Amino acid sequence: MSRLHKTQSGQSLVEFALTLPLLALLLFGIIQYGLIFAAVITVRTASAVGARYAVVGTPTTNSVVAVATGAVAPLLVANNATATVNMNATVGGTTGAKSVTVSYNLPLIIPFVVPGKTAGSTLALSATTVMR
Secondary structure: OHHHHHHOOOHHHHHHHHHHHHHHHHHHHHHHHHHHHHHHHHHHHHHHHHHHHHHOOOOOHHHHHHHHHHOOOOOOOHHHOEEEEEEEEEEOOEEEEEEEEEEEEEEOOOHHHOOOOOOOOEEEEEEEEEEO
């Protein structure tokens, strides 16, 4: 019995070496998609914050852009976000609505788990909110 045990002593190590890359890829994929999901929610919220700021009072376009791009912090870098504002958008045939679009190029930490992405890739995120 002890001879049989000695011949199979490396089996666990080989099985672990075969399954470790798959488990690591799964773990890194979960982490990367969690970061992408958090960034999408942040960009959507920044767009809503900018639109809300645009409809309350009489702000300038530059101040709405500053509020919308600043709203991506602290999760994302505010200087990398861009915002476009339309102070006279049309919704349902009625003019006078405010539209704020926030765009962000998210650098991928683990790009190989996102289909079609390679090292140094970014993922373009964008959200638009219209309020009147």
